Amino acid sequence: GQSLEQPSEVTAVEGAIVQINCTYQTSGFYGLSWYQQHDGGAPTFLSYNALDGLEETGRFSSFLSRSDSYGYLLLQELQMKDSASYFCAVSQGFQKLVFGTGTRLLVSP
Amino acid sequence: NAGVTQTPKFQVLKTGQSMTLQCAQDMNHEYMSWYRQDPGMGLRLIHYSVGAGITDQGEVPNGYNVSRSTTEDFPLRLLSAAPSQTSVYFCASRGWGQETQYFGPGTRLLVL
Numbered sequence: 001g002q003s004l005e006q007p008s009e010v011t012a013v014e015g016a017i018v019q020i021n022c023t024y025q026t027s028g029f030y031g032l033s034w035y036q037q038h039d040g041g042a043p044t045f046l047s048y049n050a051l052d053g054l055e056e057t058g059r060f061s062s063f064l065s066r067s068d069s070y071g072y073l074l075l076q077e078l079q080m081k082d083s084a085s086y087f088c089a090v091s092q093g094f095q096k097l098v099f100g101t102g103t104r105l106l107v108s109p
Numbered sequence: 110n111a112g113v114t115q116t117p118k119f120q121v122l123k124t125g126q127s128m129t130l131q132c133a134q135d136m137n138h139e140y141m142s143w144y145r146q147d148p149g150m151g152l153r154l155i156h157y158s159v160g161a162g163i164t165d166q167g168e169v170p171n172g173y174n175v176s177r178s179t180t181e182d183f184p185l186r187l188l189s190a191a192p193s194q195t196s197v198y199f200c201a202s203r204g205w206g207q208e209t210q211y212f213g214p215g216t217r218l219l220v221l
Binding site: 008031033035041042043044045048087089095096097098099100101102 | 140142144149150151152153154157159165167168199201203208209210211212213214215
């Protein structure tokens with residue numbers, strides 16, 4: 001089996017930095033992904049970590065520690081359009097992607 | 110490329126009816142998956158496929174059937190709909206060796 005834990009909701013103000021954590025328990029771990037989903041829309045890919053360390057893509061960064069079964073998504077210079085749900089997902093044996101329950105991010109002016 | 114397409118966008122069924130949710134992708138991806146999304150439950154994997162003729166069960170497969178006769182299509186069948194299957198259904202695909210999974214726009218299903 002597998003389980004992924006992430007906070008249900010995070011709030012922040014425009015221009016701030018926010019970190020969304022994800023802890024997981026799984027077998028056959030290949031990597032950790034992050035997806036963004038706006039209300040009424042489909043999830044879209046943000047980042048992927050297969051190895052320990054930090055991956056940076058513009059304002060978004062993602063971190064993985066395989067030994068701690070832990071990762072996080074870091075969002076910098078928050079904008080109103082960043083208000084969305086963020087999901088971590090574990091690749092099991094590569095072909096199978098299992099998602100967490102999601103973190104709702106609310107960005108206020 | 111159209112990416113991942115799903116039909117219908119909305120559907121209302123009565124308990125016991127059957128239907129097929131269609132999913133197609135034009136990116137020649139090997140991997141395709143079906144998820145359902147319920148409030149507070151995130152995305153749960155129903156079935157997935159690693160290529161034509163090969164399917165496997167995900168976390169919540171009961172009440173659903175799939176087949177993969179071509180690389181492009183991956184339909185999801187509800188044999189006898191139940192109110193518990195009211196949800197938003199997403200189809201997704203991913204290419205061999207690729208990290209990015211692409212999602213379709215979703216099908217909103219209401220079972221009365």
